[in-house]
Amino acid sequence: MNLLGIDLNQPATYKDIWEWVSVSMPNLIVIIIMVALFVAALLLPFPKGKDES
Amino acid sequence: MSTDTTPSAAPVSIDDFEPTTWTGSVRKKWITTLPPEKMLPENQPAYVASWIYVFGMLTITALIVVIASGCILTIGGIQWFHESSTGHFVNSLHFWSVQLFFLFMIVHLWGKFWMAAWRGNRGLTWATGAICFMAALATAFTGYTITTNFNAQWIAFESKDVMNAVGLGSWINVTNLGQMVGMHVVLLPLAVVAVVAMHVLLVRKHGVVPPIDALDPEAAVTASAAPSHSVDARTADTGEAATGSGSDVATTLEVSS
Numbered sequence: 072m073n074l075l076g077i078d079l080n081q082p083a084t085y086k087d088i089w090e091w092v093s094v095s096m097p098n099l100i101v102i103i104i105m106v107a108l109f110v111a112a113l114l115l116p117f118p119k120g121k122d123e124s
Numbered sequence: 125m126s127t128d129t130t131p132s133a134a135p136v137s138i139d140d141f142e143p144t145t146w147t148g149s150v151r152k153k154w155i156t157t158l159p160p161e162k163m164l165p166e167n168q169p170a171y172v173a174s175w176i177y178v179f180g181m182l183t184i185t186a187l188i189v190v191i192a193s194g195c196i197l198t199i200g201g202i203q204w205f206h207e208s209s210t211g212h213f214v215n216s217l218h219f220w221s222v223q224l225f226f227l228f229m230i231v232h233l234w235g236k237f238w239m240a241a242w243r244g245n246r247g248l249t250w251a252t253g254a255i256c257f258m259a260a261l262a263t264a265f266t267g268y269t270i271t272t273n274f275n276a277q278w279i280a281f282e283s284k285d286v287m288n289a290v291g292l293g294s295w296i297n298v299t300n301l302g303q304m305v306g307m308h309v310v311l312l313p314l315a316v317v318a319v320v321a322m323h324v325l326l327v328r329k330h331g332v333v334p335p336i337d338a339l340d341p342e343a344a345v346t347a348s349a350a351p352s353h354s355v356d357a358r359t360a361d362t363g364e365a366a367t368g369s370g371s372d373v374a375t376t377l378e379v380s381s
Contacts, residue, residue, distance in 0.1 A: 101223075108227075112174070112175035112235070117175055119173070
């Protein structure tokens with residue numbers, strides 16, 4: 072299965088963020104997802120209950 | 125063994141109850157610390173209506189899937205989840221639910237860190253959360269060492285040096301499959317579940333932490349009871365005010381925040 076064009080059977084590629092900071096792409100993707108979730112949780116309105124509407 | 129056939133007396137208020145046994149003492153301590161309306165509340169303050177407050181429950185939901193799939197993997201055994209398609213599916217379910225467990229827990233941690241969730245005598249709640257995080261890391265680590273493949277072998281032999289470096293090498297042999305399986309499926313999950321249970325009970329006891337600058341419902345109840353020892357004060361002491369005025373406090377918070 073390779074729907075996204077990602078081969079999980081190969082070693083991960085690494086991204087050099089800084090001179091001494093290197094992070095694997097899978098870890099970087101997970102970190103970006105977590106930050107996006109955190110920001111969305113703060114900004115998105117929470118649905119109101121039946122008794123509040 | 126004797127049987128008491130006399131009709132039971134009317135229930136005694138927990139304040140008037142004088143325990144004579146250790147079970148009675150535990151009951152009194154439990155009821156006064158965590159009355160039913162705190163243990164299983166029907167209302168929450170208005171500030172809880174935010175997505176950032178959802179991630180604690182999401183973490184527990186993921187943990188339930190982790191434990192359920194882990195139980196199936198334990199029953200099926202290593203060969204089963206390596207060779208059968210159903211085993212592959214449950215193995216993947218276990219792996220991905222662990223990923224979600226940590227993902228939700230990290231977002232929960234960020235949310236609580238930035239709202240300084242240790243405020244209002246909630247230090248122990250924060251500490252149990254931190255211990256839970258570390259216990260979960262240890263559980264996940266031992267899980268990676270028991271998948272009986274080259275990845276597990278590599279992780280075990282690399283981490284062996286780490287264990288030796290921190291002085292745990294003589295007790296914990298990460299290349300010992302039996303020891304790692306025992307720790308991963310029994311000891312560490314028990315520790316995680318115990319700490320999570322304590323964490324949740326502490327959240328129930330102290331209430332969900334309010335946003336910074338918002339009014340803490342517990343403080344509001346205490347403040348309203350403090351000026352005079354009137355009927356209201358007694359009501360607050362018995363905990364009725366906690367649920368009875370919950371919506372009022374919530375409204376106040378909504379306005380003030």
